[in-house]
Amino acid sequence: MPQQPEAPRSDLRADCANCFGLCCVALPFAKSSDFAADKAAGQPCRNLQQDFRCGIHTRLRTSGFTGCTVFDCFGAGQKVSQITFGGTDWRRAPETSRQMFEVFPVVRQLHELLHYLTEALALPAARRLHGELRAALEGVEQLSLADAETLVAADVPAIRGQVNTLLLEAGELARAGVPGKRKNHRGADLIGAKLKGADLRGANLRGACLIAADLKGADLRQADLIGADLRDAELAGADLTGSIFLTQAQLNAAKGDATTKLPPTLTRPAHW
Template structure:
């Protein structure tokens, strides 16, 4: 992914670009290390540690250009946040899991840990750039540096890391940043963390500043809803209808969330994220980022 030409290339933007999966620099780890079960998201089942039959000898997906049409929507929405190339090129110094069984086992075990660390780096980078979170900037910088040190560690160190404890510590800081950013917003609708909003009718809803952390928004109707400064960390947006919705300014949005949802040219998205290729055209021209 490249930064939008109209987006200033700040230090945070450069850091986010490093946190996007680069398949050309990876050994196809997500296609081997992770398991998946035959479902609407995957055309067949695969055990962890076994290569997907669609993976070529060059470690590239043979159907990458048509994942959805081939029955692999789950692959289309996956993002390692740059963990794959970090492990392939740095943690293991360019060695592939094909080199020897010992390398493969360790690499596959480390991959989920590294992905969690890179996801935290993505969130911390966004939090650091929030103007309202300026009082937390020293703590956010410290958390960023600590997470980066962990991500740069040797494979054995990563394997012994209590990543759940680190996530909990970082999440406390992210929640404080979110509260500062959302302060003063209408938030006319109040939701508990992990709210069940499956199929909810929220068309044209004013959700500015809403806390939607972990919310189940599967197949929710969010057409033309205003999600400015809404906290969407961990929200499940699979098949959510975001046509005409305002996501510009929403907090902690990720590429997999956008890819899992349905949107159009009228949907505004946060800076630093690419518009999914499968989104449809809109009813009228609007800025592609922000408004």
């Protein structure tokens, strides 16, 4: 039977009402098809209001800011705002702004790892790894609650490498239950690939570039999709139930319809 992850932890979901608009200030973006203007890191987006809300939130796509609709901080914004900096925002205390903007992307990466580790712990096939996965989760969790100085100094690439080794093994164990030969497209360049109706059950699609790929009607059950780029991928009629490490942001970047089958923990994007 397909293995379904448990519902994501609420603290790993973005809560913009309790964030100081950090993704709209701390991160840079360049004028492109995803963003209608250039913005430097540390510079507030022109659409950010005084109450830290987005002035064009309901029309981001039509206003040229599609990139904002596919970003997920995994709950890092509210943690940095309310825990790391104790609810004091960068406008009232401008002396905290530089450090706050440095801390945010660090905690965002840590929360992303927490999200994946939580999902891996819900995979019955990866039970023999649960002890190591739980220890890794507890270590990352503890670091995410550290003070700003500790967070800025953290060796995030090393932590990601250690966690990724566990996630890779967990994914392999989960995919092993799929009968037959499983396709390996790890890191593959599949831009615009014609994969309509393809049998990709249990496939390794970790880090694959699937931009604008035709996956209509494809069977992606129990496929490992961690890090796969699904921007503008056609998912109409595709079956993603039981897929491993699929995120809401990946779905938001893709194109699907009412016939696309999704894991129960994820929601159908409004623009579909």
